[in-house]
Amino acid sequence: MTQATQQEIYLAKRPTGLPTMEDFNFVERPIPTLKDKEVLIRTLYVSVDPYMRGRMQDAKSYIPPFKLDEVIVGGVVGEVSKSNSDAFQPGDVVVGNLNWAEYTAAMEKDIRKIDPSIAPITTHLGILGMPGLTAYFGLLDIGKPQKGETVVVSGAAGAVGSIVGQIAKMKGAKVVGIAGSDEKVDYLKSELGFDEAVNYKNDSFQQDLENAASDGVDIYFDNVGGEVTDAVFRLLNKHARIPLCGAISSYNKEGQDVGPRLQSAMIKTSALMKGFTVGDYSADFGTAAADLGKWLAEGKLKYNETIVEGFENIPNAFLGLFEGTNLGKQLVKVADPEITKL
Amino acid sequence: MTQATQQEIYLAKRPTGLPTMEDFNFVERPIPTLKDKEVLIRTLYVSVDPYMRGRMQDAKSYIPPFKLDEVIVGGVVGEVSKSNSDAFQPGDVVVGNLNWAEYTAAMEKDIRKIDPSIAPITTHLGILGMPGLTAYFGLLDIGKPQKGETVVVSGAAGAVGSIVGQIAKMKGAKVVGIAGSDEKVDYLKSELGFDEAVNYKNDSFQQDLENAASDGVDIYFDNVGGEVTDAVFRLLNKHARIPLCGAISSYNKEGQDVGPRLQSAMIKTSALMKGFTVGDYSADFGTAAADLGKWLAEGKLKYNETIVEGFENIPNAFLGLFEGTNLGKQLVKVADPEITKL
Numbered sequence: 126m127t128q129a130t131q132q133e134i135y136l137a138k139r140p141t142g143l144p145t146m147e148d149f150n151f152v153e154r155p156i157p158t159l160k161d162k163e164v165l166i167r168t169l170y171v172s173v174d175p176y177m178r179g180r181m182q183d184a185k186s187y188i189p190p191f192k193l194d195e196v197i198v199g200g201v202v203g204e205v206s207k208s209n210s211d212a213f214q215p216g217d218v219v220v221g222n223l224n225w226a227e228y229t230a231a232m233e234k235d236i237r238k239i240d241p242s243i244a245p246i247t248t249h250l251g252i253l254g255m256p257g258l259t260a261y262f263g264l265l266d267i268g269k270p271q272k273g274e275t276v277v278v279s280g281a282a283g284a285v286g287s288i289v290g291q292i293a294k295m296k297g298a299k300v301v302g303i304a305g306s307d308e309k310v311d312y313l314k315s316e317l318g319f320d321e322a323v324n325y326k327n328d329s330f331q332q333d334l335e336n337a338a339s340d341g342v343d344i345y346f347d348n349v350g351g352e353v354t355d356a357v358f359r360l361l362n363k364h365a366r367i368p369l370c371g372a373i374s375s376y377n378k379e380g381q382d383v384g385p386r387l388q389s390a391m392i393k394t395s396a397l398m399k400g401f402t403v404g405d406y407s408a409d410f411g412t413a414a415a416d417l418g419k420w421l422a423e424g425k426l427k428y429n430e431t432i433v434e435g436f437e438n439i440p441n442a443f444l445g446l447f448e449g450t451n452l453g454k455q456l457v458k459v460a461d462p463e464i465t466k467l
Numbered sequence: 468m469t470q471a472t473q474q475e476i477y478l479a480k481r482p483t484g485l486p487t488m489e490d491f492n493f494v495e496r497p498i499p500t501l502k503d504k505e506v507l508i509r510t511l512y513v514s515v516d517p518y519m520r521g522r523m524q525d526a527k528s529y530i531p532p533f534k535l536d537e538v539i540v541g542g543v544v545g546e547v548s549k550s551n552s553d554a555f556q557p558g559d560v561v562v563g564n565l566n567w568a569e570y571t572a573a574m575e576k577d578i579r580k581i582d583p584s585i586a587p588i589t590t591h592l593g594i595l596g597m598p599g600l601t602a603y604f605g606l607l608d609i610g611k612p613q614k615g616e617t618v619v620v621s622g623a624a625g626a627v628g629s630i631v632g633q634i635a636k637m638k639g640a641k642v643v644g645i646a647g648s649d650e651k652v653d654y655l656k657s658e659l660g661f662d663e664a665v666n667y668k669n670d671s672f673q674q675d676l677e678n679a680a681s682d683g684v685d686i687y688f689d690n691v692g693g694e695v696t697d698a699v700f701r702l703l704n705k706h707a708r709i710p711l712c713g714a715i716s717s718y719n720k721e722g723q724d725v726g727p728r729l730q731s732a733m734i735k736t737s738a739l740m741k742g743f744t745v746g747d748y749s750a751d752f753g754t755a756a757a758d759l760g761k762w763l764a765e766g767k768l769k770y771n772e773t774i775v776e777g778f779e780n781i782p783n784a785f786l787g788l789f790e791g792t793n794l795g796k797q798l799v800k801v802a803d804p805e806i807t808k809l
Contacts, residue, residue, distance in 0.1 A: 179735075186735045187705070350730045363529070372730045382728045388692045388714045389724070391742030393521075393528045398740045400733030 131227035157230035165207040172200030172250040173443040178376040216464035251454035260288035263368035268344040272297030280348030282309035284454040367398040429453030475568035499572035507549040514542030514592040515785040520718040558806035593796035602630035605710035610686040614639030622690030624651035626796040709740040771795030
């Protein structure tokens with residue numbers, strides 16, 4: 126009997142600058158057979174996230190690099206097809222860091238069951254998943270927004286930024302979003318309730334930002350780095366806080382990313398800047414997920430998803446992140462469930 | 468009757484790059500007459516400090532700029548010559564932010580009496596004064612050194628850096644100093660008990676630093692910024708803390724000071740960077756001064772002073788800070804007391 130096969134996506138080479146399709150390799154491989162305690166997951170949705178660019182380089186970081194000629198791993202929501210584990214039954218919907226593959230054999234400890242009756246299963250890759258938790262901890266633990274303060278968020282229409290702004294509004298702050306198109310600017314103001322939003326691609330960006338953040342900047346939640354950040358730094362108030370979440374503007378730069386040194390501005394304002402990754406807060410995921418779920422259920426948090434269909438479109442969806450083609454969370458729908466009724 | 472006169476030093480123009488003698492003006496002015504509650508202070512020692520460079524520019528900061536054609540103000544220890552205040556008697560020794568002048572008429576609230584029997588009066592401009600408090604709060608409140616961690620301090624042989632390293636040693640950390648001469652490196656290791664010290668002017672600086680901080684850097688107390696800071700950033704450990712105290716390397720730069728962007732390194736390590744000035748901690752000065760005084764009395768803290776003599780040498784002593792001619796606190800002795808016996 127021939128073993129059934131599936132598609133997997135391997136890292137073919139380490140990208141130079143902006144990744145291209147040549148950096149990825151589609152490989153046909155057997156659908157894995159299960160060892161004891163393992164669970165076979167059928168991939169339903171794949172999450173593509175900017176941080177994954179970092180794992181494509183061979184550099185020391187908070188997370189090891191992807192290996193060449195091995196399958197890429199990221200956020201996945203899937204359906205249990207077969208199970209050698211008492212904890213999971215066929216038809217269960219689960220989330221985990223799984224392969225860019227149609228099927229993954231996962232260990233029990235690497236997946237978590239989700240309840241499709243509470244919220245759409247895709248939210249576990251977005252507002253109730255890693256991006257939501259990232260927004261929550263960065264803003265609340267590092268930013269600590271106070272009523273009446275001004276919170277500026279870059280990458281504001283992305284998966285993390287859009288949640289940051291809404292939580293900041295709930296805390297009574299004035300919220301200014303920075304995004305890369307007029308459509309996104311409109312979305313932030315009309316759909317998400319941001320007080321102001323500005324398009325960093327406009328020539329008048331610095332002045333627009335100054336007008337929008339007319340009382341200066343108390344919190345700058347930074348997803349992008351680069352010149353957008355330079356513009357915000359000119360407006361920092363005394364005791365500003367800067368949660369450093371991402372620097373997407375630099376991820377594809379070859380050589381050193383150079384810009385104005387920030388230290389003098391930080392000394393003048395006694396500003397605090399803190400890098401973080403969501404893993405720093407793993408002990409508190411439960412509380413945060415409960416809060417996010419409650420706010421979502423109460424209608425206090427809205428979200429958007431940009432979903433492309435087809436396993437073959439995963440690399441393209443990933444590349445689109447660097448052009449800002451996504452509004453909210455970028456996902457790829459790979460398959461419908463075979464067992465579960467959603 | 469002709470009024471007695473004195474010398475005062477005015478800011479003649481705003482320096483371009485490294486200040487020169489032409490930026491200062493020596494002016495002969497009447498010794499001030501006293502209003503009610505005022506005290507006439509005879510200047511004994513003047514403190515010159517790097518932060519004063521910032522006040523010579525016409526730029527928004529935590530402290531207003533010096534005005535052109537007005538007297539420069541800085542840390543001074545002096546003797547009360549005359550007093551219209553019940554709180555001060557002739558012969559009292561006081562410290563305050565007073566004029567670069569042989570005499571200042573000060574308001575009661577702007578001076579503080581010091582006890583010459585406890586420690587040399589100059590220590591109130593150094594280890595028991597602003598530099599000591601700066602070291603104390605930056606290291607302990609922002610850096611939070613733990614036993615066994617590695618603390619790197621730049622400007623290590625200066626007034627602040629030399630105290631930072633010693634307090635870090637008291638807290639059980641491994642201390643690595645960065646300074647600009649082999650003489651300073653020797654001083655840090657043999658006199659102040661630093662575990663390691665490196666000369667940033669050597670070609671092998673990056674490698675020397677890597678060898679010295681062989682377990683990476685947990686705390687980087689930054690007095691200098693620029694390329695020295697870039698070298699330290701390559702060695703940050705996870706959860707590094709960076710108290711930003713000064714950026715002397717940039718104070719005399721014309722145009723924008725440019726360098727590698729730091730954000731990606733901070734995200735990878737979840738590092739915290741915080742600018743501060745000693746004024747942020749004014750509510751806690753009492754506790755800190757008591758601790759510093761106790762440690763000094765117990766012989767746990769050592770200090771060095773570089774003292775030049777003569778009022779006319781104040782600008783030169785200030786300029787020397789940017790060439791690193793000082794070991795420890797740079798002071799100018801202006802006069803001996805007339806009344807007090809020290």
